[in-house]
Amino acid sequence: MKAEMRRSVSEAFWALCAADSMSMPVHWYYDIADIKRDFGGWISGFNSPRDSHPSSILTLSNTTGSGRTAWSGGASRPDVVGNVILHDKLDLWKASTGSVHYHQGLQSGENTLNVLCALRAAHTLVSSRFTDLSRPDARAAVLSDYIGFLTTPGTHNDTYAESFHRSFFADWQDARPTSPGQVLTFAETRSKQKLSCPPDGQLDAIGCLTAILPFILLSASADEERAVSAAVAFVKLTHPHPKVPEYVEIYGRALHAVLGGADVRRQAEHALRRLEAWDVCQSYSRRAARYRHEVESVATTAVSVS
Secondary structure (H helix, E strand, C coil), X not given: CCHHHHHHHHHHHHHHHXXXXXXXXXCCCCCHHHHHHHHCCCCCCCCCCCCECCCCCHHHECXXXXXXXXXXXXXXXXXXXCCCECCCCHHHHCCCCCCECCCCCCCCCCCCHHHHHHHHHHHHHHHCCCCCCCCHHHHHHHHHHHHHHHHCCCCCCCCCCCHHHHHHHHHHCCCCCCCHHHHHHHHHHHHHHHHCCCCCHHXXXXXXXXXXXXXXXXXXXXXXXXXXXXXXXXXXXXXXXXXXXXXXXXXXXXHHHHHCCCCHHHHHHHHHHHCCCHHHHHHHHHHHHCCHHHHHHHHHHHHHHC
């Protein structure tokens, strides 16, 4: 990998961590007034989350698998939260207050579970010296490490695990495979089963893009088809939903092109037009522009103070 591209990949990982940590305290805040009230204005640095959350529905989430508790009909299943993953967090998911922050337990500057999983995937791929990340053994190694990480108490401080984690471990907990080969067989079989049934709408989520970042970033010097193939093959195992591969393919191509020097604005526009979302995004961009001067003022003040 050339020095310039290596720098781009390194900076992308740093940006991933910084953006995740900076936004973490206000994840799922839907009212700007709530942000300003809880944090004294716009977010301009790293903050710890507040104990309470103005729009939290964490206590409505299903602790046995995907989705909400009210959707989990059928036979009773054991809690995944507290027993298999998030070992000391079940009381927060079932708190009577109903306003628990999703990331309670994280401190200023810490990363959320999804980003920690992406970083561990990157470490596994690099330390194992895979030269072709589209190979099945690369996916097997990442998934085996993922299982060890989430099922070992004390490995992270986050309170929230989104539906794809809970769904994966709800299915994993019966046989509990751990070796790379066994895990890959389990994940491939599960994916085929999920894709042959009516889709779980909770798996069609933006979190899938975080999961595939290591496969694209670490394939920056590979050809685009191989990089995208690696990302799509992996996400089918974590987010088995019929729409997700298309989203990952579009995003993966845009990111790979930018790493190679393409203009980010043009790649973003091309991707959004493929998704038929360009016009909608323009509307949101115009709304966001109303806050630009206020945000720039806060940023300037923060820099001068530091």
